[in-house]
Amino acid sequence: MNFDFPDELKQLRAEARRFLADRCPPAAARRALEGAPLDRALWSELAAMGWVGAALPERHGGAGLGQLALCVLSEELGRSLAPLPWASSVCQAGEALAAFGSPAQQAHWLPRLAAGEAVATLALAAGPGPFDPARLAGGVASGRITATRLAVPDALSADLFLVAAPGPGSLLWLVARDAPGVTVSPAEGIDPTRPIGRLDLRDAPAEPLPGAADPTALRRLIDRAAVLAAFEQLGTAEAALAMATDYARERYAFGRPIGSFQAIKHKLADVYIAVELARSNACYGAWALEADSAELPVAAAVARIAGCEAGWIATRENIQTHGGMGFTWAYDCHLYYRRARAQALALGSAREWKHRLIDLLAARNRPDRPE
Amino acid sequence: MNFDFPDELKQLRAEARRFLADRCPPAAARRALEGAPLDRALWSELAAMGWVGAALPERHGGAGLGQLALCVLSEELGRSLAPLPWASSVCQAGEALAAFGSPAQQAHWLPRLAAGEAVATLALAAGPGPFDPARLAGGVASGRITATRLAVPDALSADLFLVAAPGPGSLLWLVARDAPGVTVSPAEGIDPTRPIGRLDLRDAPAEPLPGAADPTALRRLIDRAAVLAAFEQLGTAEAALAMATDYARERYAFGRPIGSFQAIKHKLADVYIAVELARSNACYGAWALEADSAELPVAAAVARIAGCEAGWIATRENIQTHGGMGFTWAYDCHLYYRRARAQALALGSAREWKHRLIDLLAARNRPDRPE
Amino acid sequence: MDFDDTPEEAEFRAAARAFLDANAIRRAPGAVEGYRRGQDKPGALEAAKDFQRRKAEAGFAGINWPVEWGGRGGTQIQQIIYDQEEARYDVLTGIFGIGVNLALPTICTWGTDAHRARFAGPCLRGEEVWCQLFSEPAGGSDLAALRTRAVRDGDGWVVNGQKIWTSGAHYCDFGILVARTDPDRPKHEGLSYFILDMKSPGVEIRPIRQISGSAHFNEVFFTDVRIADDRRVGPVGAGWKVALTTLMRERYGMRAAPGPDFEEAFALAQALTLEDGPALANAAVREKLAEWYTRTQGLRFTRFRTMTALSRGQTPGPESSIIKLVAGNKLQEIAAWGLDLMGMAGSESGEALPLGGLFEEALLYAPALRIAGGTDEIMRNIIAERVLGLPPDIRADKGMAFRDVPTGPR
């Protein structure tokens, strides 16, 4: 039994935590909330440390550290509320290119992504409701794509879009920001620290990612991203719990710390429980991701569901624990609340994942399949 | 605005509460739990006071007090955990006979029911899953019924069964206990204070209740019974809350009453909230019942849903508040817990009523219907 | 049992409606009452004052005030009937609530004839707007732990300190202020209650921005602010008792939460398609909707029970204490659920739907509704202690001079 990260990754985590606490505290997220654009210098620093390309192969400028490195870094990026395109450019688009891109596409884009020179993002959602790789809106013909995608993460800072759309040979299309027919407009999201945008494509030139030929491939990409997102969610939830706990210890009312009242204590105990369940399930996801196990879809679903739950209760009750201060703009509580809710939507809500989990478990239990 | 019971019914409630506290305390329910048969003398006393026939017409030996009287009495019967066939014989079978019976059937049975000489019960469920009046199992041909009904309340003390089954001219059939082909066997229920039984009918003689010709009629009967059951549930929940509150005031731990700990206080505040919501919704049901309003189905559903919720949280957390004593056979906590759970199943679970409520509200909102 | 007005109530309701039809615009049916929307519009304050003046002239301001204060001397149920009707119109009378419902009733009860003569009329006619200066940053839920000091100086008082959560401080004329006049007494015993002219020198107002981005509350700072002693309400040291008159009325006035409720959740479900078909056919969606409908109706009928008691001239039971707690939590649930249902497209997809933005907006202001006016935790304490009669928590500061009460590292 070795259900833990190797020591070198624990060191990486500690290193990332120190660096981010120093260079990217919640004040950085607050600047982004108030409208500051992406801090490209900071992103380059992360790239220079090898984190942006952590899981990419060395021949493409990556560090070749593997998926577990992405897990521990995701947790720390989530903890620090980093206003950076980590999820979109590293965990989603970067992984998609590495998995599905042609050698030429990889050779062109991966070194730029790994170096932090270019930012890429995945554009999936065409409208409200559950995302289904088998039923994508929009279309591609003769190398030109016409589609609208909503709530595209980091859309305004992206240089490259990977757009999910049905077309000849692929369900995922590479569209450069500066290509003709590409319009990006800002959209109001819950979490402006990682601003979303709308992508309108009108006959824009698009290249297929040859490996993303069927819904299963796309689904697997999302499953993999969901495990990494679960670590981000875990980090955010832990940070919110720590903030609430610190406040409850130091804030006095009625002549005693509010953390000595059971109403607060038991609330935070419940948050702790949700965080621990999320951690354990995320670790399972990490194992499935690293082992490229057949269990990955199930592991991704439970990691996602537990991550959404932990993020919601931890950030919501952090506000509540802070009382009146909790709902002011000046306190950081809402930064966590916004981030956790945005994380819980970005790859489809927990509701969708629950649905998918039971599909998977029901398929396992079908009598016509071997045990 | 007059959203309250008339004074004479408040007097009836107070009278019933006094009588039941004296003659039918939880100790009576405990005797039934330990196996004592129906206390027919007590049932006769209730009948003599006019309660058993409270809503039946005077020409059939009833008191003609109307449906609101059944509401207040149901609340008190629920509060006292009376081990009596109130729900089955009065609120369900008696009401069914009064609504759907032929003059001859009414003339024969209603006076006996009102006098407490005979006990009647409704036999609805053929198997697990939701009850649907439009899809009943079993069958009737040439005045003979063959069917099995499960979890029939008060089956062992019933003299008369009203059996839901499809047949010529009715969906509800009158079957006498002493008729040939009738077998009643005891079944293990959650709440042995109102024992359930299994009814097996093999070519048993059956008379149709002419008014119960379609599923709508049967549905309406169940809606009406659900309002009365909501008052029973309310009474049970209130009694459990009172028991928990008393205990929390008097039991000391760590040198202080356990009711001074927020873990207990806030739990009981949540129970109070559920009870108040159940009371308000039950009152709406009472209004719809008395007014025979078109709102009755919706009112019955919300009363039922809120009643189930209040009963569950109040009786469950009463045990929890009592700690170790709470799960002993010797304390009365489990009597409330058992009763509330049995009440929550008898007319279909809250799950089924939620489903039905949304059907009703969706039908209201259909564009092809006038506002 | 019926939901009808008595003949007298129906007559009064008709009169109220006639006044409102003549003086205000009825909201379109189905329009959702937003969260203090409209209050920020230019000219809103002037329009509100103008309406309040006409309302007072017509005898609908201070319906439940005694005649000797300049009110109508009507019943509580008449007040509710008028409020019910007014809620259907686009009028901003909320800004007068603190003056009419809290400040003046307290001042008229505890104050002098001179206070009544000077302040009641202008308040009722909307000429002077009032705010409440009770809460402080250090106090939080422990309202009586306030630190703003009022020190006797000749024929008046000098006030230093800070208040918080003051609605509308920037447009208000007067405030009701509780300050500590003796820190050597236990917490509740060294307080006094004052009327503060908000235009006094030394009063500084800073808006507090909330999560939702709006700023309806303020911090108010006092630097050597002078208040004449004849602006004191009630005896020196009796400030907490006087404040309780205000607070009891505040708790009583709790309303349900604005924003998306069952109807909007239902409309969202009607508009969306999920994995297995229309969202309204999805059993999980249906169960949630049914639970919210049941809770919403439960609160509605709880208010009916209160109104019935009032209609009979009785004192209502404690049932209304549950409303804020249930409504605030339900709102937060519904907001999060609505976003989840819209899914990956998240907040942006709201635009494509008839209810665009409503759930996102609610998500950001819902936390405030679980805190302002008494946190969930304080509300549960109140229910447990005042309704269920459970014993109070152990008081760490009991009997202690206020200056000696532990305040922690912050």
Added chain:
Amino acid sequence: MDFDDTPEEAEFRAAARAFLDANAIRRAPGAVEGYRRGQDKPGALEAAKDFQRRKAEAGFAGINWPVEWGGRGGTQIQQIIYDQEEARYDVLTGIFGIGVNLALPTICTWGTDAHRARFAGPCLRGEEVWCQLFSEPAGGSDLAALRTRAVRDGDGWVVNGQKIWTSGAHYCDFGILVARTDPDRPKHEGLSYFILDMKSPGVEIRPIRQISGSAHFNEVFFTDVRIADDRRVGPVGAGWKVALTTLMRERYGMRAAPGPDFEEAFALAQALTLEDGPALANAAVREKLAEWYTRTQGLRFTRFRTMTALSRGQTPGPESSIIKLVAGNKLQEIAAWGLDLMGMAGSESGEALPLGGLFEEALLYAPALRIAGGTDEIMRNIIAERVLGLPPDIRADKGMAFRDVPTGPR
């Protein structure tokens, strides 16, 4: 990262399995482990003792006991591996748990050489069975508020009082007893810890029937029961410290709840048809199942994290403190949900299903799992204080002589 045993662990697991195959019957796959089922069968105690003897002979009893106590001197992870394997077989070793896991480790730590020599071996070999005499009716969650008195009398002690929640008192040979030896000291300071021969005159045992109808607990009454002073463990007055050794081990051993879990809920959903088709297609059912699966897996992987630490010889983190709290509440939810899903036919309809009776049974014993071994409320206190480092509640009885602590009207 892997779920595999190390080579040494795999070897040990194979040895454990070989012993178990030779000495016990493996449970059929898919068979649900009931709630203490089988314990009441005639001959069960004898069979259990016989198995325990063979287990000790084979070196699998007291795996993690030091060699000097007569144990194997193995590692904690070996103990867990053996327990995992044993759980697949139909053996009743639970009755030795208090002796092997709680009583003797405490006695061997705090007691004398004579204690170790006299009691360790018979316990390990199943010749003597132990029970725990800590809880009292008046104490409840306030474990240290025990009132059973031990009064010095010559070379021994005379005990009077009452204990409760004693599992298996009627078949036990010895009990670990905490009694108050000085009521003039504060609560935790006047206690002492004893070994009680359960066959002593003056010991009376009465079974406590639970809601579920079973009676695995007892009340134990003491009337002038004599205990020799050489059966005292640890110094006079140090009973609470000694008891903590026992209690820490008890908390650590918390397991998930027996009875219906995700698998059984899933099987029920597979068997039922609802309004809109198969229950497994119903979105509300699906969401609930997904939540329970996620929680169940979360607990499973939480145990894996603990095992990983043990496997490395490290001290596990506090994560296992959540297991009992989560599992007990989940069980009660699943039980109620199962009944609701079966609907009107209620408990009886269970017979028609493959899982007949399981949900009904669980509904009745689930409340005990939220209370026994520390109530939900106490578990949350422990998590908040010991894991999160939140300050303790204010202690009303702090520093007070035990006899002066308020005990209320009861």
